[in-house]
Amino acid sequence: xxxxxxxxxxxxxxxxxxxxxxxxxxxxxxxxxxxxxxxxxxxxxxxxxxxxxxxxxxxxxxxxxxxxxxxxxxxxxxxxxxxxxxxxxxxxxxxxxxxxxxxxxxxxxxxxxxxxxxxxxxxxxxxxxxxxxxxxxxxxxxxxxxxxxxxxxxxxxxxxxxxxxxxxxxxxxxxxxxxxxxxxxxxxxxxxxxxxxxxxxxxxxxxxxxxxxxxxxxxxxxxxxxxxxxxxxxxxxxxxxxxxxxxxxxxxxxxxxxxxxxxxxxxxxxxxxxxx
Numbered sequence: 001x002x003x004x005x006x007x008x009x010x011x012x013x014x015x016x017x018x019x020x021x022x023x024x025x026x027x028x029x030x031x032x033x034x035x036x037x038x039x040x041x042x043x044x045x046x047x048x049x050x051x052x053x054x055x056x057x058x059x060x061x062x063x064x065x066x067x068x069x070x071x072x073x074x075x076x077x078x079x080x081x082x083x084x085x086x087x088x089x090x091x092x093x094x095x096x097x098x099x100x101x102x103x104x105x106x107x108x109x110x111x112x113x114x115x116x117x118x119x120x121x122x123x124x125x126x127x128x129x130x131x132x133x134x135x136x137x138x139x140x141x142x143x144x145x146x147x148x149x150x151x152x153x154x155x156x157x158x159x160x161x162x163x164x165x166x167x168x169x170x171x172x173x174x175x176x177x178x179x180x181x182x183x184x185x186x187x188x189x190x191x192x193x194x195x196x197x198x199x200x201x202x203x204x205x206x207x208x209x210x211x212x213x214x215x216x217x218x219x220x221x222x223x224x225x226x227x228x229x230x231x232x233x234x235x236x237x238x239x240x241x242x243x244x245x246x247x248x249x250x251x252x253x254x255x256x257x258x259x260x261x262x263x264x265x266x267x268x269x270x271x272x273x274x275x276x
Contacts, residue, residue, distance in 0.1 A: 055076050097111060
């Protein structure tokens, strides 16, 4: 399973196609709202254009809050990742990390978030040597600044484990996945979607290591959580079903694998294609 940079949430929003003459602050706020609106409609190219305008508006007025500039950088970078323009996203994330560090200092959680997003981008580009120190620094910042059981610490641990897994460093990945799962079960509860993510990650790792009973158990738990929380036809449910079908293939249970794949095919046929 390839590692990919997660698309960070579009924080606020902005970019109108025909805007009235406004103050710089209002101009930025209006643009930012339009970015979110266009993103939610699936109009990604239009959202990128609006995001560039929002960034320019934030840069034009030095009186605007630094957070407005940070939001504009983060949103535009996330949109570029969404459209697989990683080369365009990289300098935005680099700039965001530098901005956060200058504003908050080197050990602030906002710095960790920006570093984690940049690391995810590098991992997607298979630049593992560049990604690992950023993931490690992000985790160290969060462990220092937050409670050891904070969900953001669990996320940083899981991301580093993902990196190790795709590099084939399974012995290093497994205890990290287990630690992330333990935090999430303890803090978020056994039926939380983040708990399901940790279980799904462990299922993939166990399957690779041919520990099929553990893989099936972890996958079944992740699948049950996702079905309860998201419904039976959500893409995350389909992802868990795909992993389970692979486990059934590996354990020579062809009929069960075939039944699951038929269900996944029916789900996909019933789902409309995503907007671009």
